[in-house]
Amino acid sequence: MARLKFLCDADRCIECNACVTACKNENEVPWGINRRRVVTINDGKPGERSISMACMHCTDAPCAAVCPVSCFYGTADGLVLHDKDLCIGCGYCFYACPFGAPQYPRVGNFGGRGKMDKCTYCAGGPQADNSAVEYAQYGANRLAEGKLPLCAEMCSTKALLAGDGEIIAAIYKERVQRRGYGSGAWGWRTAYKEGLAV
């Protein structure tokens, strides 16, 4: 079975935010919620990098470990998905997540968090694949149609890679070999407890 991962080649990302837009559009993500975002570090200075980041679908996922209602589940492809019908919006997954992936719609009283929303790797949720109710809650289920997440497919520089971890790692390695540099697979050690030998 594949182990699906994301890899952002920061030396290619040009911060065009197409991935962010593609995700919002494909999944009808509500206003105020960003499942994917592009962060630029060292903006305007030497060593500037832009990295597109969303849920990394971690190994031994911290969010799942701390969720008081245990609403996360793992798929055979290594994805970390959750059941919104069970989430109580406590916000704990955001405290534990290294990548700031969980998002909460503002509903109810105080800073009231609604049911958590995050990147599904375009794989929907626990409902029947590509049903209307699944789409309303989680957005598209491209994976069930044999397609990869739209963010990666849209990426104009192919900086953002999605797919089986070994395959995208090999693509990235080859790139680094050819061009002679690469700042590495951002977040991999944190998410998958393994770096990327190039």
Next chain:
Amino acid sequence: MMRRILPLALLLLAAPATAQDRSPGLSGNLPAGAPEVQAPVPEVGDGRGGQPAGQPPATTEQAPPTGAPAPAVAPVAPAAQPARPAPATDALRGEISAEELGLQRALQGGRIEGRITIPDRQAASLIQPEGREWRVFHNRTLAWTGGIAVLGMLGVLALFYLVRGRIRIESGWSGRSLLRFDLLERANHWMVASSFIVLALSGLNLTFGRYLLLPLIGPEAFTALSHYGKLAHNFLAFPFTLGLVVMLLLWVRDNLPNRIDLAWLRAGGGFLGRGHPAAERFNAGQKLVFWITVLGGGLVAASGFVLLFPFAVTDIGGMQWAQRIHGILSVLMIAAMLGHIYIGTLGTEGAYEAMGSGRVDYNYAKEHHSLWVDEELAKARETVAPPGGARVAGAD
């Protein structure tokens, strides 16, 4: 994008090498321990050829210091590589801009933050490894501390009850009573107590429910319960906090520590031996409960409100700390309050009435609060016979 332009500039001008020029095999030229300039992130895989996975940049020392290229482990043959800038010399390498060094230092396994083009400021934090520590806190530290504190306290109380039994009114019920807490005091106490119990149960449910309740009642029912628990927790925070303030105003005067408390504590509070040390309206033990409630509860409330309004006053690190303080103090307070509840009901004959009807038996009061009784009696005499006023014959 600076870093795409710089290698070019380097080629043309042979300018001092910055972090940008780097090629596989070049690492061999680095003097041992030289800062690895390319990879801005130690936690990511190193992009250079021939380095094993998971090596932080600082491990360039492993490369032979002789200047020989590092052995290429990677399958791609060096011949297949396109032309690239001439290898920089050590002298050129030495010139690393201050920003670059600062960047590397900032990224040594720590938090990585940047600029973001969406309004959500929290999203600018790219990687926050502190989540790992928070996870350990929530799943281990808090669960174990809470479990040991609460179960340990129950065990101690059960043991105490078995060994010492109920502390009786030694001289028996007198049949006469005096007012200890008026209606406002009692109403406020019960507002704090009842909201505390619901806050405690709904809070403990977040910490332990998934292990204890979820397997019993199933995910749907458990989510419904936790959802209402969360609502109750959020709303009861307000009466709880209001009650704490009123409690402070009502009782702080009688809870200031003084010398009598030392004697009371030295005598073991009458728990261990027989007989009761002298005490005023509140003995040292009760004062301790008061301060645990007011100070502990105050901190729990303050950290709770930080949690209640996410990111209103602080960032992710601050939220994690608020949660830590809230969780740990809460479970410790729950343990302390179990002790308080035991002493106020089962543990001490005649004590519960103080918060029930508000009136305690005269003998109970004399045994537990001798100085307070004296004071109350003096006050009562004064109302009956005001000093300096006309003395009614036979009034005493």
